[in-house]
Amino acid sequence: MNRTLKILSVAILLVPGVLFGISWAQYRVGGWLAESCPVFHTQLQLCDTGGTSLAWVSALLFHMLLFVMVLATLLTVAERKWSAFTQDRIGPERARIGPAWMRKHSFGGLPHVAADALKMIFKENTRPKAADRDRILFWLGPVLAFAPVFALAAVIPFGPTVPVNGYAISAQVANPNFGLLYVLAIASLAVYGTSLAGWASNSKFALLGGVRAASQMISYEVALGLSLVGMMVAFSTVQLPVLIGSAAAGTGQAQYLWQGSVLGLDFGVPAWGIFLQPLGFLLFFTAAFAETKRAPFDVPEGESEIIGYFLEYSGMKFGTFMISEFIEVVVLSALITAIFLGGWHLGFAGDVALAQGLGKSHPVLYGAFCGAVFAMKVVFLCWFQLIVRWTFPRFRYDQIMTLGWKVLLPLGLFNLFASAALVLLDPSLHWLAVAGLLEIAVLAGLTLTRKAPKSGSGHEAAGHGTPDVHALPAAAASAHH
Amino acid sequence: MAYYQATKDPTTDIRERTYVPELLHGLAVTIRHFMRNLFFPRDTNTDVLNRTGTSQITTVSYPEEQVTYPPGYRGLHRLVPREDGKPRCVACYLCATICPAQCIHIEAGEYETTDASADSRVIEKYPTSFVIDELRCIVCGLCVEACPKDAIRMDTGRHTPSEYTRSGFVWDIPRLLEGPPVNHPSDPWLKRPGSERPAHAHLEKHARIGEGLVPLKLPRPAHPVRTEVTSGPVPVTKFLRD
Numbered sequence: 001m002n003r004t005l006k007i008l009s010v011a012i013l014l015v016p017g018v019l020f021g022i023s024w025a026q027y028r029v030g031g032w033l034a035e036s037c038p039v040f041h042t043q044l045q046l047c048d049t050g051g052t053s054l055a056w057v058s059a060l061l062f063h064m065l066l067f068v069m070v071l072a073t074l075l076t077v078a079e080r081k082w083s084a085f086t087q088d089r090i091g092p093e094r095a096r097i098g099p100a101w102m103r104k105h106s107f108g109g110l111p112h113v114a115a116d117a118l119k120m121i122f123k124e125n126t127r128p129k130a131a132d133r134d135r136i137l138f139w140l141g142p143v144l145a146f147a148p149v150f151a152l153a154a155v156i157p158f159g160p161t162v163p164v165n166g167y168a169i170s171a172q173v174a175n176p177n178f179g180l181l182y183v184l185a186i187a188s189l190a191v192y193g194t195s196l197a198g199w200a201s202n203s204k205f206a207l208l209g210g211v212r213a214a215s216q217m218i219s220y221e222v223a224l225g226l227s228l229v230g231m232m233v234a235f236s237t238v239q240l241p242v243l244i245g246s247a248a249a250g251t252g253q254a255q256y257l258w259q260g261s262v263l264g265l266d267f268g269v270p271a272w273g274i275f276l277q278p279l280g281f282l283l284f285f286t287a288a289f290a291e292t293k294r295a296p297f298d299v300p301e302g303e304s305e306i307i308g309y310f311l312e313y314s315g316m317k318f319g320t321f322m323i324s325e326f327i328e329v330v331v332l333s334a335l336i337t338a339i340f341l342g343g344w345h346l347g348f349a350g351d352v353a354l355a356q357g358l359g360k361s362h363p364v365l366y367g368a369f370c371g372a373v374f375a376m377k378v379v380f381l382c383w384f385q386l387i388v389r390w391t392f393p394r395f396r397y398d399q400i401m402t403l404g405w406k407v408l409l410p411l412g413l414f415n416l417f418a419s420a421a422l423v424l425l426d427p428s429l430h431w432l433a434v435a436g437l438l439e440i441a442v443l444a445g446l447t448l449t450r451k452a453p454k455s456g457s458g459h460e461a462a463g464h465g466t467p468d469v470h471a472l473p474a475a476a477a478s479a480h481h
Numbered sequence: 482m483a484y485y486q487a488t489k490d491p492t493t494d495i496r497e498r499t500y501v502p503e504l505l506h507g508l509a510v511t512i513r514h515f516m517r518n519l520f521f522p523r524d525t526n527t528d529v530l531n532r533t534g535t536s537q538i539t540t541v542s543y544p545e546e547q548v549t550y551p552p553g554y555r556g557l558h559r560l561v562p563r564e565d566g567k568p569r570c571v572a573c574y575l576c577a578t579i580c581p582a583q584c585i586h587i588e589a590g591e592y593e594t595t596d597a598s599a600d601s602r603v604i605e606k607y608p609t610s611f612v613i614d615e616l617r618c619i620v621c622g623l624c625v626e627a628c629p630k631d632a633i634r635m636d637t638g639r640h641t642p643s644e645y646t647r648s649g650f651v652w653d654i655p656r657l658l659e660g661p662p663v664n665h666p667s668d669p670w671l672k673r674p675g676s677e678r679p680a681h682a683h684l685e686k687h688a689r690i691g692e693g694l695v696p697l698k699l700p701r702p703a704h705p706v707r708t709e710v711t712s713g714p715v716p717v718t719k720f721l722r723d
Contacts, residue, residue, distance in 0.1 A: 003522040085518040086511040090540045282501065391511040392504065447502040451494040 015379065016372050019067075023159050023371025026062035026171060027364045030055030031164030055169045063158040063171060064150070067375060068334075072326035075382060077112045079326075082383070083390045120319035128312050130202035137200035142313065142320035145193025148186045149324045152331045155179050157241045159344055159371035162363040171371055172241065180238040183335065184225050187291060190328070191217040194293070194300060194309045197321070201312035209309035212397065213293060213300030219404040220290035220297075226412035227283035230419035231273050231339055234429055243273075244343030247355035253342045254351065257433050269433065270347040273340035276432050278439045279415045281340045283408055288332040289388070290404065292325060296392040297400060333381035334374075341377050344370035556638040558624065560611065560657040561631060563668075568658055569632035572608040576624035576633055584617035585624060586610070613657060615641045615650040631663060 033054045077092065084091025093106035095115045131138045159171030176182055191214050198210015235243050235252060245252015252271070259268035274281045290297040301308035310321040337343060345351050359366040395403065422432040496502040514537060521535035527548045529539050541548055550556070560568045572589035590609040618641075625635050637659075644650055 004520045007520050082515065085515045085538075088514060088518060088537045088539050090523070090538060090542065387508065387511055387515065391507050443501060443505075446496050446499065447505045449496075451496055 016376055019375035019379075020368050020372040022062050022067055023171065023375070024364065024368035026058050026371070027159070027162060027164050027169050027367050029062070030058035030169040030171075031167060031364075033058055034167035034169060035165045055167065056173045058169075059158070059171055059173045060154075063156075064153045064173060067158065068150070068153045068327060068330050071330050071379070071382065072323055073113055073117070074110075075326040075329060075386070076116060076322065077109050078383075079386055079389075080112070081109045082386050086387065086390045117319075120316045120322075123315040125315040125317065128201065128203065131200055131312060134200035134202065137196050138312075141193055141197030141200055142310075142317045142324075143193070144196055145190060146320050146324040146327070148189040148193070149328045149331060151186050152183055153327075153334070155182050155240060156331065156334045156338060157244065157343065158334070158374055159367050160246065161241070162359075162367035164364055169367075170241070171367070175239065175241060177239060179240050180228060180232065180243075180339075184221070184228075187224070188217070188221050190291075190324075193324075197313065198309035201309075203312050205306040206309050206311040208306050209300045209302060209311065212302070213309055216290055216293070216297065216300060216400055216404075219401060220287045220408070223283055223404060223408035223412050224287035224291060226409065226416060227277075227280045227287060228339065229416050230277045230280045233416075233420050233423050234271075234276055234432060240338045240343075244338055244345070247345055247351045248359055250352070254345045254347075254355075256352075257428075257430055266352045267348050269437075270342055270345065270351075271429055271433065272342040272347060274436075275440070276429060276436045277340070277415070277419060278436050278443070279411065280419070281336070283412050283415065284340070285336065286403075286408060288336070289385070290400070292328045292332060292385075294325065294329070294385075295389045296394050298394060299397050299400060329382055329385050330378065333378045333385065336381055337374060337377040341381075344374035346373060550638060554638060555622070555635040556640060557615075557620070558613070558618075558633055558635045558657070559637050559659050560654065561634055561660060562658055562662045564662045564664060566658075566662070568608065568611065568654060569630050569663065570608045570611060571604055571630055571632070572606040572611075573629065575627040575629060579623045579627040581621060581623065582617045582619045584614040584619075586612045586614075608654070611654050611657065613652050615652055616647060631665060634660075636660075 037054045081091040092109040092112045095111040096103040097111040127138060154173040157172040161168050161170040194213040195210045198206045232238050237243060243252055245254040247254040255271050256268035257271050259266060293300045310318050419432060422435055425431055517535050518538050523536045523538045524532040524534040525546055526532045527541050527546050563569050572587055574587055577585040577587050587608050588610040589606045591606055622635050624633050
């Protein structure tokens with residue numbers, strides 16, 4: 001019980017509290033920056049398309065450098081710890097730090113972050129002799145793998161635009177009117193880093209990894225972009241803040257398609273992307289996995305066969321590849337949150353009431369609350385991506401290509417045309433939502449029902465349909481038979 | 482992943498052909514494991530199969546928790562002492578001869594015939610040095626079977642502990658000799674049935690034998706002196722003398 005309470009308090013109090021604090025500090029510092037440097041501020045714009053002031057510096061500091069980077073760093077240990085829990089192991093816990101009373105606790109393996117970072121930084125930075133003639137490209141490899149992925153986070157709105165000290169402060173570094181197109185363009189740049197790393201290493205295995213990464217990422221770019229067009233069509237925009245919308249104004253994903261009220265709090269079906277475009281969500285999620293080059297799409301890395309495009313890298317250069325992979329996980333989680341999961345909106349239980357009450361009286365607190373909701377959704381999706389990585393076995397290479405070109409691409413096209421037709425028929429999105437909810441219902445029905453056991457072959461039924469084979473003694477006993 | 486076969490095989494179910502429901506089932510399994518192991522404390526019972534509780538972690542966190550060996554486990558060998566604390570070994574070389582790993586090295590000493598106790602000696606030889614290289618030993622137990630004097634046994638129930646140097650694994654008499662003293666009726670220094678001489682005469686003679694000849698260091702020193710190996714294969718004889 002003690003452990004349960006500890007974990008619950010961390011998950012319910014500490015993590016949301018820290019995220020709330022980051023968001024609150026960002027709004028406050030942004031307001032202070034806008035106030036102290038009013039030259040950069042053109043006019044007060046109280047709309048969700050973002051402000052135009054020096055406040056973007058605060059978003060850069062608090063959301064990109066603090067939230068995204070720290071979360072990505074923590075994910076390196078979380079990957080090991082969480083994979084251990086899915087596999088009935090303990091995971092890393094031996095790194096201890098600080099005075100004697102601190103050394104008695106493992107702190108969930110968190111000191112391993114420091115240990116890993118120190119190891120990466122102080123390891124010898126070697127370069128193979130064969131890579132000498134391409135030393136600039138060799139050096140550019142990790143840079144080009146890291147930079148585009150990190151730059152993706154610039155257009156992600158980590159919270160609503162709220163008035164602070166009379167200035168409209170947004171939680172977004174930049175809000176270009178080509179928002180999602182920027183994401184797709186920059187994301188496809190990341191392939192240069194991996195290809196260059198594979199080429200400049202002058203190693204056959206690294207080259208194989210680089211070529212695999214290039215073909216895989218280019219193939220899945222198509223499905224990645226196509227799966228988002230449905231959402232762009234539904235909301236007639238490519239700007240992420242407009243996609244997310246405003247609960248107070250009832251726009252974007254914050255609007256309710258069907259609304260009721262319980263105890264003065266509003267409930268209903270919000271126009272979230274996952275309800276309008278469940279197929280698009282699945283396609284995007286799959287393609288995003290291929291873009292991160294993580295299992296089940298990890299043939300560019302291919303630990304068991306070719307080590308991958310970063311084979312010849314050591315020290316912090318390898319660490320840069322590693323951290324850019326986790327940053328990609330975080331950024332894609334944030335994208336999915338913004339596009340499909342309603343961004344910073346709860347979507348139920350008084351979302352509108354909160355926006356009209358707290359949003360008017362204490363806008364900074366409301367903004368920080370929304371920022372915490374957004375960040376919690378991001379953390380959840382990061383966890384989900386890691387769980388997926390530790391659940392599914394890897395694809396073979398031809399299967400990756402088949403899935404990308406023969407399954408995801410036709411499905412994406414079908415989804416696009418069907419969604420566009422539904423939006424054309426009913427611009428209020430209700431028909432689109434009905435189609436989406438039907439898709440979810442079919443999927444849930446297929447998942448919750450079981451395949452009828454084949455009569456006459458007990459082995460098949462026992463091997464496939466038994467839902468609970470997890471009690472360890474039982475599993476061990478059956479293994480003895 | 483077998484999605485290609487699953488999607489093409491007409492005998493499969495629609496749940497398998499559409500692929501996603503089966504993926505969700507797999508996710509449910511791992512998430513269930515994750516939640517149980519995350520939220521609930523681990524049972525530290527070293528008998529892993531009999532662990533109870535909601536958490537399903539099977540790790541035994543060595544060395545804080547150590548699995549008890551099964552009753553049949555015998556472990557490392559030891560030299561058996563006599564009543565006077567010296568090894569029962571008579572340096573017959575049978576163990577060193579039969580050892581398939583050739584890890585036992587014995588140097589025998591003989592009691593001088595001019596020794597004060599020479600006229601009364603009952604055994605001729607003793608080991609001036611008895612060394613086992615634990616890195617070579619394969620714990621086969623043939624030395625125990627070969628020993629005619631019950632001088633070496635495998636009943637400690639321990640495995641080889643870790644050391645920082647290779648020389649730390651070369652064990653000599655002080656390190657090997659342990660356990661309660663053992664006597665057998667057939668021991669030559671004991672009074673035999675029908676003997677005319679008093680019992681203490683047997684023991685006295687025995688106690689004088691080899692006095693000052695075997696430099697036994699008992700009890701074991703707190704910090705055993707180790708010879709540092711710098712490079713290359715080192716013959717085992719390097720460690721035989723101080």
